[in-house]
Amino acid sequence: MHGKSKAKLRIGVVGCGNISLTYLRNAALFAGVELRACADISTELAAQRAVEYGIRAVSVDALLADPEIDLVLNLTIPAAHFDVSFSALSAGKHVFTEKPLATSAKDGRRLVVEAEKRGLLLGSAPDTFLGAAGRCARRLMDEGSIGSPVTGTAFMMGRGMEHWHPNPQFYYQPGGGPVFDMGPYYLTMLVNLLGPVARVMALATKGQEERLITAEGPFKNTIFKVGTPTNILSLLEFHSGATVTFGASWDVFRHSNHPIELHGTEGSLRLPDPDTFGGTVSLSERGADWKDFQSESELYGAHNWPFAAPDRANYRMLGVADLARALATGRKPRASGDLALHVLEIMEAILASGESRDAVAVNGWVDQPPRLQEDEAQSLLA
Numbered sequence: 001m002h003g004k005s006k007a008k009l010r011i012g013v014v015g016c017g018n019i020s021l022t023y024l025r026n027a028a029l030f031a032g033v034e035l036r037a038c039a040d041i042s043t044e045l046a047a048q049r050a051v052e053y054g055i056r057a058v059s060v061d062a063l064l065a066d067p068e069i070d071l072v073l074n075l076t077i078p079a080a081h082f083d084v085s086f087s088a089l090s091a092g093k094h095v096f097t098e099k100p101l102a103t104s105a106k107d108g109r110r111l112v113v114e115a116e117k118r119g120l121l122l123g124s125a126p127d128t129f130l131g132a133a134g135r136c137a138r139r140l141m142d143e144g145s146i147g148s149p150v151t152g153t154a155f156m157m158g159r160g161m162e163h164w165h166p167n168p169q170f171y172y173q174p175g176g177g178p179v180f181d182m183g184p185y186y187l188t189m190l191v192n193l194l195g196p197v198a199r200v201m202a203l204a205t206k207g208q209e210e211r212l213i214t215a216e217g218p219f220k221n222t223i224f225k226v227g228t229p230t231n232i233l234s235l236l237e238f239h240s241g242a243t244v245t246f247g248a249s250w251d252v253f254r255h256s257n258h259p260i261e262l263h264g265t266e267g268s269l270r271l272p273d274p275d276t277f278g279g280t281v282s283l284s285e286r287g288a289d290w291k292d293f294q295s296e297s298e299l300y301g302a303h304n305w306p307f308a309a310p311d312r313a314n315y316r317m318l319g320v321a322d323l324a325r326a327l328a329t330g331r332k333p334r335a336s337g338d339l340a341l342h343v344l345e346i347m348e349a350i351l352a353s354g355e356s357r358d359a360v361a362v363n364g365w366v367d368q369p370p371r372l373q374e375d376e377a378q379s380l381l382a
Contacts, residue, residue, distance in 0.1 A: 008034040009324035012063040015075030016040035016049040026317035031382045032324035039063045064091040082107040089114045096123040099184040101340035103175040108341040122337030127319025129192045131277025132301025147266030149242040155257040156182045160250035166217025169224045177228040178248035187343045189274040199361045204229035204354025207251030234350045278313030321380045334369040342366040
């Protein structure tokens with residue numbers, strides 16, 4: 001049985017936007033972490049979060065220099081991920097960053113190398129694969145429930161951002177798009193279940209050259225130009241030999257594709273949306289009827305989000321708690337920088353293949369993270 005660590009990882013949060021609310025609220029769930037300070041480009045927003053969660057609001061420089069901060073939780077926008085994470089590592093802090101690790105694989109590698117050079121831990125979202133549904137799917141795969149994986153599909157499809165986001169233009173420029181924005185959830189889950197990817201082939205298009213913003217806000221009814229592909233179909237070849245079709249599109253009004261399906265020599269597995277920690281996993285053994293594995297009563301599967309009317313499971317901070325345990329026990333975190341780098345390399349290869357229309361090798365290798373066993377998952381709680 002895994003014991004609870006007495007020492008707590010003292011955390012400073014950089015970036016106090018909407019995503020920070022989930023991390024800050026969930027921190028109280030876990031035994032191995034303690035919020036100490038927060039910083040944001042908006043001092044007013046940082047001060048608001050500090051009051052809400054009983055921590056100090058400081059400048060970014062002061063947070064990085066604070067000897068009582070062990071880890072920087074980087075919740076800034078993707079374009080700032082590299083600079084903030086590299087500065088934190090340079091200041092001798094462990095780092096856990098929101099996805100993606102960086103906006104280029106080159107910068108992602110620099111972060112991994114810097115962390116290794118300094119003997120620091122580097123972790124990255126998504127940590128959703130550690131949730132109830134992800135653990136169930138991994139257990140079934142490890143038990144050989146579908147035999148040797150052969151093929152599968154993964155689809156992230158929707159209308160895009162402009163119908164709900166008041167300022168969506170940046171989503172549609174280089175470094176954005178559905179692959180970089182949502183791909184980390186799907187690709188991290190696939191690597192967790194199937195291992196590393198060897199090469200990809202892809203086709204990429206823009207469903208529209210221009211988009212009309214219909215969301216309420218200062219840009220409502222304005223048009224902006226699209227600067228990155230919004231519709232991508234790719235074929236992933238894993239080192240294991242399995243091949244999976246991954247589609248990511250913001251040009252779809254409605255569809256009936258399951259988020260992830262995997263098919264092997266002994267059966268098939270269906271997974272829920274990997275952007276959440278819960279949902280139903282379904283198994284069909286050798287063509288039998290689907291057997292459902294519900295997660296709502298399982299650890300990190302209960303509905304807890306949105307706050308007012310919960311209808312899904314959102315336990316962001318679980319990866320940080322696992323990193324804290326990794327630091328205490330001398331192992332690598334499961335939601336590691338290495339894993340995030342490999343996913344970043346896959347995404348970059350998908351876009352490169354979509355542009356060239358040629359197969360593109362995925363550089364690098366990552367081992368599947370060890371499965372989060374139920375007793376250890378329980379021991380992370382306060």
